[in-house]
Amino acid sequence: MILRRRRSALYMPASNPRAIAKARSLACDVVILDLEDAVAPDEKAAARDRVVAEIGTGGFGSRELVVRINALDTPWGADDIAALRGLGVDAVLVPKISGAVDLAAVRAALGTDGPPIWAMIETCGGVLELPGIARAAAGSRLTALIAGTNDLAKELRCRPGVDRTPLIPALMAIVTAARAAGLVALDGVCNALDDAKRLAAEAEQGAGLGYDGKTLIHPAQLAAANTAFGPTPDQLAWARTIVDAFADGATADKGAIRLNGEMVERLHLAEAEAMLAQADQPEG
Numbered sequence: 001m002i003l004r005r006r007r008s009a010l011y012m013p014a015s016n017p018r019a020i021a022k023a024r025s026l027a028c029d030v031v032i033l034d035l036e037d038a039v040a041p042d043e044k045a046a047a048r049d050r051v052v053a054e055i056g057t058g059g060f061g062s063r064e065l066v067v068r069i070n071a072l073d074t075p076w077g078a079d080d081i082a083a084l085r086g087l088g089v090d091a092v093l094v095p096k097i098s099g100a101v102d103l104a105a106v107r108a109a110l111g112t113d114g115p116p117i118w119a120m121i122e123t124c125g126g127v128l129e130l131p132g133i134a135r136a137a138a139g140s141r142l143t144a145l146i147a148g149t150n151d152l153a154k155e156l157r158c159r160p161g162v163d164r165t166p167l168i169p170a171l172m173a174i175v176t177a178a179r180a181a182g183l184v185a186l187d188g189v190c191n192a193l194d195d196a197k198r199l200a201a202e203a204e205q206g207a208g209l210g211y212d213g214k215t216l217i218h219p220a221q222l223a224a225a226n227t228a229f230g231p232t233p234d235q236l237a238w239a240r241t242i243v244d245a246f247a248d249g250a251t252a253d254k255g256a257i258r259l260n261g262e263m264v265e266r267l268h269l270a271e272a273e274a275m276l277a278q279a280d281q282p283e284g
């Protein structure tokens with residue numbers, strides 16, 4: 001199975017036409033048009049109309065196109081879903097999913113033939129309910145979990161700091177639930193717009209925790225995420241070494257081999273093959 005690349009998922013306010021125009025040429029794997037927190041209440045209706053118009057115009061290339069709606073218990077959620085009907089978005093991102101019941105309500109509103117759901121995990125309740133959310137994934141066509149680290153930090157009343165230590169248990173719970181249900185996992189945003197070092201460290205941390213990519217808020221953050229979630233040239237070279245080693249007739253009957261001082265098993269071969277296949281995908 002070839003996994004689609006989702007190293008960089010860029011949010012932009014659906015009320016910002018310049019940002020949306022720019023997104024059509026940026027090196028992001030996913031474009032997220034935001035109708036929720038980035039849009040002021042007075043602008044919600046106009047932003048929704050803009051989403052419909054921009055998706056109609058198209059031009060996003062091979063970038064995945066996702067719309068973040070307002071929650072169903074807000075005055076705008078139902079109208080957001082109605083506006084998206086038939087538009088052909090790749091997924092609908094739903095904020096503050098706190099249990100399987102929320103997923104079922106969104107699926108009912110979208111319809112069984114509606115787009116896949118991506119769920120933001122950004123409440124303490126959502127973190128506690130992750131096993132139930134994972135179990136409900138197939139039935140509700142949930143395909144991705146996104147860490148909402150700003151809302152989560154707010155609810156936890158924690159201070160994430162540079163290394164995000166207070167958020168690590170939740171971040172790992174989200175990846176674990178995603179892997180158990182075969183879902184994509186995307187890390188939260190880095191608010192520090194002008195701190196390239198912090199962003200690079202956070203992106204490396206997210207990749208190290210097992211995330212597929214990072215959600216972002218500015219075009220200047222794309223390169224750091226695309227690099228951290230790689231694969232890097234060194235990782236690709238190592239993957240090719242593993243594939244070559246197992247292609248050698250002498251290893252045909254072996255489950256584990258010694259390679260450059262490391263034990264390598266056939267599970268590493270499968271990882272290497274997946275990495276090489278994913279790296280072959282075209283950009284943008």
Ligand SMILES: CC(C)(COP(=O)(O)OP(=O)(O)OC[C@H]1O[C@@H](n2cnc3c(N)ncnc32)[C@H](O)[C@@H]1OP(=O)(O)O)[C@@H](O)C(=O)NCCC(=O)NCCSC(=O)C[C@H](O)C(=O)O
Nearest residue numbers: 011012013018019022034037038148149150151217218219
């Ligand atoms: C954060 C910003 C408000 C900064 O805006 P500003 O300082 O005006 O940006 P620049 O002047 O540096 O912009 C330069 C050009 O780049 C374009 N731009 C900026 N941001 C984006 C973007 N996100 N996508 C595409 N293009 C972008 C500008 O239009 C400029 O272009 P041009 O005019 O042609 O020169 C701003 O970056 C911004 O609004 N970012 C997104 C904010 C957002 O979407 N927030 C919501 C999602 S994050 C979240 O909710 C977290 C989660 O829920 C949680 O709980 O953790």
Ligand SMILES: [Mg+2]
Nearest residue numbers: 122148150151
């Ligand atoms: Mg949020």
